[in-house]
Amino acid sequence: MKDDLTKLKHKLIEISDIESTNNLLEWDELVYMPPKGAYARGRQKATLARLAHEKFTSPSIGKLLDKLLLSTKNLPYESDDTSLIRVTKREYEKAIKVPPRFITVLEEHKSASYEAWCRAREEDNFSIVAPYLQTTIDLSREYANFFSPYEHIADPLIQNEEYGMKVSLLRPVFKEIKEGIVPLVKEISSKAEPDDQFLFKSYPQKKQLDFGLKVIKAFGYNFKRGRQDLSIHPFTINMSLDDVRITTNVNKNSFFESFSSTLHEAGHAMYVQGISSKFDGTPLAKGASMGIHESQARLWENLVGRSDAFWHYFFPVLKNVFPHQLNGITVESFLRAINKVKPTLIRTEADEVTYNLHVMIRFDLELDLLEGNLEVMDLPDAWNARYASDLNIFPSNNINGVLQDVHWYCDLIGGGFQSYTLGNVISALCYDSAISTCPEIAEEIKNGKFDTLLDWLKSNIYTHGCKFTASELIHKFTAEQLSVKSYMKYLYTKYDRIYQMSN
Known part of the structure; x- marks a missing residue:
């Protein structure tokens, strides 16, 4: 178990490093980046988000998690190792339902939409950002449908932030x-x-x-x-x-x-x-x-x-x-x-x-x-x-x-x-x-x-x-x-x- 857990942690830290780099790009986008950088920044963030998603949803992580779940079934629920495996498995099962293509499209869209919102606010003109919001709604529905059947179309989106809530x-x-x-x-x-x-x-x-x-x-x-x-x-x-x-x-x-x-x-x-x-x-x-x-x-x-x-x-x-x-x-x-x-x-x-x-x-x-x-x-x-x-x-x-x-x-x-x-x-x-x-x-x-x-x-x-x-x-x-x-x-x-x- 110890070797498998070490392997899992190394893989997760590598994924986290990619996600953290993406966060740094986002921080810069919202604080310092010039407005014209939005298109390229969306592409950059999409590339990193796709890489992180592909690495996290790889079959090798799924196999490691399955082995570790068997190894830890008798360990205390609150132990750090048991919790890491349980939470990672839950996130993995959710992530494998979302195709990498969707992650790329979403990240590119988010940057473009944010830049349009900034312009819409400057001009007090909702019509500037309205087409982007329509795309956001379409993408939100598409995301929810990856998790159908559901009680309400918003439930999968809510559970992204509030596990178990609907x-x-x-x-x-x-x-x-x-x-x-x-x-x-x-x-x-x-x-x-x-x-x-x-x-x-x-x-x-x-x-x-x-x-x-x-x-x-x-x-x-x-x-x-x-x-x-x-x-x-x-x-x-x-x-x-x-x-x-x-x-x-x-x-x-x-x-x-x-x-x-x-x-x-x-x-x-x-x-x-x-x-x-x-x-x-x-x-x-x-x-x-x-x-x-x-x-x-x-x-x-x-x-x-x-x-x-x-x-x-x-x-x-x-x-x-x-x-x-x-x-x-x-x-x-x-x-x-x-x-x-x-x-x-x-x-x-x-x-x-x-x-x-x-x-x-x-x-x-x-x-x-x-x-x-x-x-x-x-x-x-x-x-x-x-x-x-x-x-x-x-x-x-x-x-x-x-x-x-x-x-x-x-x-x-x-x-x-x-x-x-x-x-x-x-x-x-x-x-x-x-x-x-x-x-x-x-x-x-x-x-x-x-x-x-x-x-x-x-x-x-x-x-x-x-x-x-x-x-x-x-x-x-x-x-x-x-x-x-x-x-x-x-x-x-x-x-x-x-x-x-x-x-």
Whole structure:
């Protein structure tokens, strides 16, 4: 067994090196590459993606996995070796259903589509990218059909990010959250609106970036193993467990927009940096699911970064950085402002209460597109109609509407947005579990210390990589199954206090 396992690891590391090189090309594409480089970059990425896919789906890996599965059937389920073989086998069985030709076409298309999206945003012209989106939908359907029969055409796409999850399981979760959120929004809307105008004064870019860096260093993001750059849409990407990079987009007239995205991406990055180094170069060296990944980003962004305890320490620091902009502002008024509940057009700027409505709109539109119930050219109108009905606001242009998120224009559709809401739900479960085990965490945050929280997250979530499925991991650290109760309690408790709804 030992020799076969060594052979498998060597093959997997070689494949990982190809994939990591492709990630480096993608990072450059989204951060530094000139727009005219899109065609060649798409070809380059397609070549690497095809090579990695062909190597991973080779019969030699399949034979090794079959031999190793027999050798490890009596070993503990949680052992590193057993987990590596189990997870690799699962990924292998999925990969062999997708032909290399499809991988090449998809990668070339993704780069072309992203470049078209950038042009469409510059000109506020959806028609520029609409043909590319139609191709994306066609490719998404083709991908799903590699895994037929399925219950819903989106299920194979969802399971790319959330193993074991499907439309029929998501709909009840979304329904329960929406039924809890709508009355909360209604009640909050009857209360006096906090003044948040000071958040939209001029905040110089460099000072914003420097303050954000100071905070995420305190969180524990290791800059010897990462870096931050600027991009149109913030993202996290890694070339190895020791090279985990984040980006942000700074709006000089909106302080919290950039700051919250910096915390969010650092949450993703710290997860990857916390994965056991033993897993580097193998399929275990990633998050348990996108929902788990998103939970860590949302935990640091919201449960920590919008909390009273956090700003008890950092507000005086921020006020020293921006004395003019925050002149006369108290920490209490600042907290009310950054936690203000008001429907907004932009998902990434949404408050915690209305955020999930943005996700549900996208999720429903994705299903309509995949099912063929919505044509691409009708998407802007469908988008605007949902914002009018669900959030009582109407986009004045497509930049603030259907063109705001990069997701549909740089990958397959149908597999990503639900993870944001799952992440919100799981973030509350994580934080409750951490606090119940280490009640000193809240007091430490008041003093600008995050070591205990980070250590709990590392030992209970990060270090495992994707040894466990999302449901297994949730049960492991909560002894429960996925539930929205902690999340809804968090929202109601927090906003009852901010808006004094009990009075």
